[in-house]
Amino acid sequence: MNAALNGKIVIVTGASGAIGSATARRFAEEGANVVLHYHRNRQSVEALRSELKSVETAMIRADLSKETETQRPFGQVLGHITGQTQIIAGGMEGRLLWP
Secondary structure, three states: OOOOOOOOEEEEEOOOOHHHHHHHHHHHHOOOEEEEEEOOOHHHHHHHHHHOOOOOEEEEEOOOOOOHHHHHHHHHHHOOOOOOEEEEEEOOOOOOOOO
């Protein structure tokens, strides 16, 4: 375990996909609290969240191709999870239109 990540917050975009979920699992193994982002596949993220019982998790739905959906939701969810945001890790396919 990397003690530097213990208790820190990692935001994983695209956590419903294979790369994003693997990324989230790895950060959780290192002790990071994980925010799981998804756009459409809530069921997949709920299943992943149930696996990550050793750390705090939160789920957030947002279409990151729309700037209006990138600001408010992340601020809200970060108020419900303990730690300092350290890393934003992406597991998304395609391209972001913002920023």
